[in-house]
Amino acid sequence: MRYTRLIALLAVPVLFASLGWAQEGESIYKSKCATCHGATAEGKIGPSLKTTKLSEDDIVLLLSKGNDARKMPHKKAMSSLTDDQIKAVAHYIKSLK
Numbered sequence: 001m002r003y004t005r006l007i008a009l010l011a012v013p014v015l016f017a018s019l020g021w022a023q024e025g026e027s028i029y030k031s032k033c034a035t036c037h038g039a040t041a042e043g044k045i046g047p048s049l050k051t052t053k054l055s056e057d058d059i060v061l062l063l064s065k066g067n068d069a070r071k072m073p074h075k076k077a078m079s080s081l082t083d084d085q086i087k088a089v090a091h092y093i094k095s096l097k
């Protein structure tokens, strides 16, 4: 009984933290990526991200390091994003279907 309550108390902040993280990914996407990749990642100037073959880790790498073989803006790292923001937005993209 005592433990149940303790677990419930601990679970609440964890739940809110992970919800906040998911929302952060979406808001970063909307402000930094949607102009090129479309409001629902359906593709516009840039390709659709719903169907990307890249893994979450590949996306993190592309955004944090850039890739010379790619067109702008992905030749260079997205320097306006922190590592945590990059992880959140990569996670958000992989949550889209």
Ligand code: HEC
Pocket: 028, 029, 032, 033, 034, 035, 036, 037, 045, 046, 047, 049, 051, 052, 053, 054, 059, 062, 063, 069, 070, 071, 072, 073, 074, 078, 089, 090, 093
């Ligand atoms: C200025 C327009 C522009 C912006 C802003 C932009 N992208 Fe892109 N993105 C592109 C273009 C163009 C490509 C294709 C580049 C290539 O493959 O040479 C691309 C490719 C990608 C790919 C690779 C897709 C694949 O399957 O190969 C990912 C992942 C991606 N973008 C994620 C993002 C994310 C996340 C953001 C926001 C943080 C973002 N992009 C912002 C234009 C943009």
